[in-house]
Amino acid sequence: xxxxxPRVAGAIRRSAASLLAACxxxxxxxxxxxGGPVQASVRDAEISEAPWEAAFDASEYTEMVAxxxxxxxxxxxxxxxxxxxxxxxxxVAPYPGAKIEVFTARPDGRGPLxxxxxxxxxxxxxxxxxxxxxxxxxxxxxMDGMLGALISRGLRVGGAVNLAPSEERRCxxxxxxxxxxxxLGRDGRPAAGAHLTVEDLGFFxxxxxxxxxxxxVRGPEDPVVVTLSxxxxxxxxATVPADTGLVTAAPIELRSTATDPLAGTVLTAxxxxxxxxxxxxxxxxxxxxxxxxxxxxxxxxxxxxxxxAAFGAGLAWKSYEVLRAGEHEIxxxxxxxxxxxxxxxxxxxxxxxxxxGVSTAREGGRERVLGPLTAADGTFDFSWMPSTPRGAEHAxxxxxxxxxxxxxxxxxxxxxGADADRAAPPPAVQLxxxxxxxxxxxxxxxxxxxxPGARIAAEWTGDHLDPDDPGGFSVLGVPLxxxxxxxxxxxxxxxxAPRDRPVTVIxxxxxxxxxxxxxxxxxxxxxxVPIPAGKSLAGHVVDRNGSPVAGGGHVTARLxxxxxxxxxxxxxxxxxxxxxxxxxxxxxxxxVAEAEGFDLRGGGGSRAGRDDAVxxxxxxxxxxxxxxxxxxxxxxxxxxVTIAAEDRDEPSLxxxxxxxxxxxxxxxxxxxxxxxxxxxxNADAGDWRGRAEVVHPEDGGDATVDVRLxxxxxxxxxxxxxxxxxxxxxxxxxxxxxxxxxVTTAGGASQRVSGWTGDGGVVDLxxxxxxxxxxxxxxxxxxxxxxxxxxxxxxxxxxxxAPHGELEVRVRSADKQGAPGAIVSLIDGAGADVYAWGPxxxxxxxxxxxxxxxxxxxxxxxxxxxxxxxxLGATRLPSQTVAVEPRKTAVLSFGE
Numbered sequence: 001x002x003x004x005x006p007r008v009a010g011a012i013r014r015s016a017a018s019l020l021a022a023c024x025x026x027x028x029x030x031x032x033x034x035g036g037p038v039q040a041s042v043r044d045a046e047i048s049e050a051p052w053e054a055a056f057d058a059s060e061y062t063e064m065v066a067x068x069x070x071x072x073x074x075x076x077x078x079x080x081x082x083x084x085x086x087x088x089x090x091x092v093a094p095y096p097g098a099k100i101e102v103f104t105a106r107p108d109g110r111g112p113l114x115x116x117x118x119x120x121x122x123x124x125x126x127x128x129x130x131x132x133x134x135x136x137x138x139x140x141x142x143m144d145g146m147l148g149a150l151i152s153r154g155l156r157v158g159g160a161v162n163l164a165p166s167e168e169r170r171c172x173x174x175x176x177x178x179x180x181x182x183x184l185g186r187d188g189r190p191a192a193g194a195h196l197t198v199e200d201l202g203f204f205x206x207x208x209x210x211x212x213x214x215x216x217v218r219g220p221e222d223p224v225v226v227t228l229s230x231x232x233x234x235x236x237x238a239t240v241p242a243d244t245g246l247v248t249a250a251p252i253e254l255r256s257t258a259t260d261p262l263a264g265t266v267l268t269a270x271x272x273x274x275x276x277x278x279x280x281x282x283x284x285x286x287x288x289x290x291x292x293x294x295x296x297x298x299x300x301x302x303x304x305x306x307x308x309a310a311f312g313a314g315l316a317w318k319s320y321e322v323l324r325a326g327e328h329e330i331x332x333x334x335x336x337x338x339x340x341x342x343x344x345x346x347x348x349x350x351x352x353x354x355x356x357g358v359s360t361a362r363e364g365g366r367e368r369v370l371g372p373l374t375a376a377d378g379t380f381d382f383s384w385m386p387s388t389p390r391g392a393e394h395a396x397x398x399x400x401x402x403x404x405x406x407x408x409x410x411x412x413x414x415x416x417g418a419d420a421d422r423a424a425p426p427p428a429v430q431l432x433x434x435x436x437x438x439x440x441x442x443x444x445x446x447x448x449x450x451x452p453g454a455r456i457a458a459e460w461t462g463d464h465l466d467p468d469d470p471g472g473f474s475v476l477g478v479p480l481x482x483x484x485x486x487x488x489x490x491x492x493x494x495x496x497a498p499r500d501r502p503v504t505v506i507x508x509x510x511x512x513x514x515x516x517x518x519x520x521x522x523x524x525x526x527x528x529v530p531i532p533a534g535k536s537l538a539g540h541v542v543d544r545n546g547s548p549v550a551g552g553g554h555v556t557a558r559l560x561x562x563x564x565x566x567x568x569x570x571x572x573x574x575x576x577x578x579x580x581x582x583x584x585x586x587x588x589x590x591x592v593a594e595a596e597g598f599d600l601r602g603g604g605g606s607r608a609g610r611d612d613a614v615x616x617x618x619x620x621x622x623x624x625x626x627x628x629x630x631x632x633x634x635x636x637x638x639x640x641v642t643i644a645a646e647d648r649d650e651p652s653l654x655x656x657x658x659x660x661x662x663x664x665x666x667x668x669x670x671x672x673x674x675x676x677x678x679x680x681x682n683a684d685a686g687d688w689r690g691r692a693e694v695v696h697p698e699d700g701g702d703a704t705v706d707v708r709l710x711x712x713x714x715x716x717x718x719x720x721x722x723x724x725x726x727x728x729x730x731x732x733x734x735x736x737x738x739x740x741x742x743v744t745t746a747g748g749a750s751q752r753v754s755g756w757t758g759d760g761g762v763v764d765l766x767x768x769x770x771x772x773x774x775x776x777x778x779x780x781x782x783x784x785x786x787x788x789x790x791x792x793x794x795x796x797x798x799x800x801x802a803p804h805g806e807l808e809v810r811v812r813s814a815d816k817q818g819a820p821g822a823i824v825s826l827i828d829g830a831g832a833d834v835y836a837w838g839p840x841x842x843x844x845x846x847x848x849x850x851x852x853x854x855x856x857x858x859x860x861x862x863x864x865x866x867x868x869x870x871x872l873g874a875t876r877l878p879s880q881t882v883a884v885e886p887r888k889t890a891v892l893s894f895g896e
Contacts, residue, residue: 037276037294038268040312040332042384046372050352052403054106056133061116062495064130067151067169069098069121069141094125095173098141098148102129107403109136109156135482139171146173147220149202158197159204177243179219181252183209183228190214191256195230228254231261231301262300264328266292266310275332278312283319311335316387317357317369337383338413340429342374342400345499349378350405350433358410359386359396374400385413398429405433406498434500439518440526441484442491443507446533450490455508458482458494458518460501499523507531510583511569512559532565534583537606539613541577541593544676544699548577549617552596555579557589560605584608593617598699600675619700620673625681629665629688630710638662639685641709643671648678648693655682668704683707687714689767691751715765715789717797719757719777722804722886726761730779734765737772737788775799781837781859784844803863803886807836811854811870811877812895818854819895823847823871828864836861857889870894 071093098121103113119129121141129139138152138160151171152160163169179198183191190213198205198217203224205217221243228236233256240249262282266275274296281289284306292298292310300308308328309319316335320328342353355371371382388396397410408431439458443451459481484492497503503518507529514532518525537557541549551573559567562585571579573595586608593602593615602615627641640662644655660669676696683690690709715734719727735752757763768791777785783802811822825847826834833846836858850856861884870877872895882890 037274039276040315041277042313047370050373060133061131063132063134064128065102065132065139066128069095069125069171071173096121096123098143100127100139100141102132102139104133104137105155109154111157141171147176148173159199161202174220176218177221179240180216183213183254186255186257194233197227197229198224200224228256231303233258235303262302265296266330267296269331269333278310280310283307283309311384313383317384333387335385336413338385338398339381341378342431343378345434351376353400353402355380355382355400357385357398359388400431402433405435408433436496437499437523438495439497440493441505442528443486445531452486452488452490454486456484456492457506458497458503460503511567513566515564532585535608536580536582537584537608538580538611541573541595541615544618549595551575553594555591555593557581557591560588560590562587591615618676620675621696621700622702623674624668624670624704626668626706628708630708642684644682646680648680681705681707683709685709687712687766712766713768713791715768717763717799719761720800722801728757728759728761730757730777732763733776735774737774780841783860783862804860805863805884805886806889807858807861808889808891809856810893811850819872820850820852820854822850824856825869827867834866868892
C-alpha cells in the first residue's frame with residue numbers, strides 16, 4: 001500500500017487510541033439474579049458523552065490563528081533588542097501561496113480533528129484565519145512536494161507539535177522522501193493488512209501493509225520511527241535514518257510474531273461465578289471493548305500491552321496490566337455505589353453533569369473513571385464506582401464536572417470493607433458546581449496609559465480534582481490556565497475561570513511578569529494591573545584584565561526577592577562594553593554576562609538605579625600535563641594515571657578528575673579546559689604519587705605542567721577490637737607530623753592519606769614518605785584510637801582498640817517525672833572531657849541531652865572511673881562517679 005501524505009484520519013484514529021485512557025468507560029444492560037451467571041450491565045446512554053464534552057459550540061469560537069510559513073535555511077544567533085530576550089532565530093525563506101488548514105478537536109484536545117477554515121499564506125508567508133476555539137486548535141501548511149508540521153495549541157493527537165501560548169506560530173515546510181519497507185512474520189511470510197504508524201516531531205502517518213507485506217509513505221528527510229502496532233502482531237519498532245541526499249535510507253524490514261486476541265474470563269471475586277454482560281475494554285483505546293458472555297468469557301483484539309478494565313452495574317470497575325502471555329482472569333467485587341444530586345451555586349439541579357470516580361490503582365497511582373450523566377433533576381446513581389484496594393492510603397472519591405459550570409469538590413466514598421458495609425444503601429452526596437466567571441484585566445503603565453499587546457494568563461490549581469495531585473490535571477478538557485492579549489484599549493477578557501478558588505493573573509510585558517491574586521467568589525471580576533515605574537541599571541562587561549569587551553553578546557537581569565513581580569530581561573553589550581537596562585522595577589538584580597569569544601560567563605549583582613555594575617567574562621585555558629616517573633622501573637610506564645585538579649581559590653569545590661591510559665614516560669597529555677587562576681594537579685598511579693601547581697592568570701591560551709611521580713611507601717596494619725576480633729569498614733586517617741617545620745609527601749606538598757579497613761580488618765594505604773605519622777581510627781560505638789607510627793615500618797603492625805563500655809543516665813525532675821532536655825557531661829579524673837558516641841551514633845561528644853523519657857544512653861565510653869554532671873535548666877544536680885567496665889552498661893540516676 002502507498003500513502004502519499006500523513007492522513008488526518010490516521011491522526012484521528014491514533015488520538016482515539018489514547019482518549020481518556022484511564023477514565024472513559026462504557027457498559028451494557030441487564031439485571032442481577034442468584035444462581036447461574038451473574039448479570040451485570042448498565043445502559044450505554046448513562047455513560048455516553050454529552051454534546052458539550054465532545055464538541056465546541058459556535059459561541060466558543062473566539063480566537064484568530066496567526067502564523068507564518070517558511071522553509072528553514074540556517075540557524076543563527078541574533079542580537080537582542082533592548083527589551084527582548086535573545087534566542088536562536090531562523091533565517092527563513094517565506095512560502096507565499098501555501099495552503100493553510102486550521103483544525104480543532106474535542107474540548108479535551110483529543111480527536112477527531114475537524115477542519116474549521118482554510119486559507120492561503122501571503123507574499124511574506126503570513127496568514128490570519130479564524131475564528132477558532134482559543135485553547136484547542138492547530139494548523140498545517142501544504143505545498144506540492146513539501147511536508148508541513150501540525151502546529152497546535154492543546155491538541156493531543158499524533159504528530160501535533162504543541163507551542164506555548166506566548167510562542168509565535170510558525171510552520172516550517174520540509175522536503176519529503178519516500179519511506180519504504182516490508183513486514184514479515186518470523187516464518188518469512190508477508191503480513192498483509194497489518195497496521196503501522198510512521199512518525200517524528202510534527203509528522204504522523206497511519207497505514208496498513210499491502211498483500212505482500214510492503215508499505216510506502218511520503219515522510220520527512222529526518223529520522224522517523226516505524227511502529228508495527230497491530231493487535232494481531234507483537235509490537236515491533238524500527239528507526240529509519242535520515243536521508244542526507246548523498247545516502248538514501250534503504251527500505252526496512254520488520255519481523256514479528258502473530259498473536260492471539262486477548263482472552264479471558266470475568267468472575268465474581270467472592271464465589272468465582274461467571275459474570276455475563278460485563279464490559280471489558282482496553283484502556284489505551286476504550287472504543288475497543290466487548291461484553292462477557294454467559295460463561296463470563298471475553299475476547300479483545302488488542303496487542304499485549306497497556307491495561308484492560310472491566311465493570312458492570314453493582315460491580316466495581318477494576319483494571320489490570322495486560323499479561324504478556326496467557327489469559328486474563330478478571331475478578332469483580334461488589335461496588336460501594338454512590339448516589340446523589342448535582343446542583344449549581346444557587347442550589348438548582350444541574351442536568352447532564354458528568355460524574356467521575358477516582359480511586360487508587362492496585363499498582364499505585366490514581367485511576368479516573370467516567371460515571372453516568374445526571375438526570376434532568378440533577379440526580380445520579382453511580383453503581384460501578386471503583387473501589388479502593390485494601391491497604392490503600394486514601395479512599396476513593398467522586399466528583400462532578402460540567403464544562404460550562406466547572407468542577408465540584410471531591411466527596412469521599414467508603415473504603416471497601418465487610419459484607420455489612422456493602423449491604424448498606426449507597427451513600428447520598430450533594431455535589432455543587434460553583435460555575436465559572438469572567439475576568440477582565442486592564443493593563444496600564446506607571447503613568448496611567450493603557451498598554452496594548454501585553455500577554456495575560458489566568459491560572460489556578462486543580463486540587464479539587466485530586467487531593468494527592470496539588471498541581472492538578474486535565475480530565476475532559478478541564479483547563480487550568482487561560483491566555484489572552486490586551487487589545488488597543490489595554491484590556492483582555494478571560495472566560496471560564498472557576499469561581500470556587502483563587503485565580504492568579506499574570507501580566508507579561510518587556511520580560512516582566514506582574515502577578516495579581518483574584519480571590520474566590522465574584523461571578524465577574526475587573527482588575528487593573530499597573531506596570532511599576534522603572535529605573536535604569538547599567539554597567540560594563542570587562543575581560544580578566546579589566547579591559548572593556550568590544551560588543552557581541554548580552555547581559556541578562558533577573559529580579560530577586562520581589563513578591564508578585566518576576567522579571568527576566570536581556571540587553572546587548574555595546575561596542576565599548578557598556579550595557580544598560582531601562583524601565584526596571586526597583587529591586588536587587590542578578591546579572592549574567594555572555595560575550596562572544598569568551599566561553600566563561602560573568603556574574604554579579606546590582607540594584608535598579610545604579611550604573612556601576614562590572615561583570616567580568618573570561619576565556620578558559622587548555623591544560624596539558626607532562627607525566628614523568630622519577631626513577632621509574634621499566635614497568636612504571638605501563639601504569640594508568642589518575643589526575644585530580646583542585647581550584648586553590650575554591651578548595652570547597654570537588655576536584656576535576658580523569659584517568660589517563662598507560663603510556664611512555666615523559667608523554668604530554670591534554671586534560672581539559674579550566675578557568676584562569678591557580679590549580680593544584682595531583683597525580684595517582686598506585687604507589688606512585690605526584691603533585692604540581694599551575695598558575696595561569698591570562699584569558700585563553702595553553703599551559704603545560706610537569707607532574708613528577710615518585711614511588712611512595714605503603715602503610716599496612718591489622719585493626720582489631722579490644723577482644724582481638726578484626727574490624728572491617730572502620731575509617732582511618734594517617735597525617736604527617738611536623739618535624740622541624742613541615743613534612744612533605746610525594747610531589748612536594750603536605751597531605752594526609754585516608755581509607756577504610758577491609759575484610760579481616762586489614763588496611764592498606766599508599767602515598768606515604770619516610771617520617772613520623774599519626775594514625776587515627778574512628779570506629780562507631782568504640783573508643784577512638786590515635787597512635788604514632790614510623791614509616792617505613794618494621795614487622796607487622798596491629799592497631800587494637802581500647803576497651804569500652806556503655807553508660808545510661810536517667811534524670812528525673814522535682815515531680816519525679818522523666819526530665820527531657822537535661823544536659824549530661826562526662827569528665828575523667830583529671831578534669832578533661834570524656835568523649836563517647838551518643839544514642840544515634842552520628843558523632844562523638846562529651847555532652848549529651850536526655851530524650852523525652854529523661855534517659856540518654858552513651859556507647860563507646862572508655863573503661864575506668866567517669867564523673868557525670870547534669871544540668872537541668874538553670875539547676876545543676878550533684879555530680880556522680882561511676883566505674884565503666886568492659887562491654888557492660890553502667891547506670892546512673894539523678895533526681896530520684
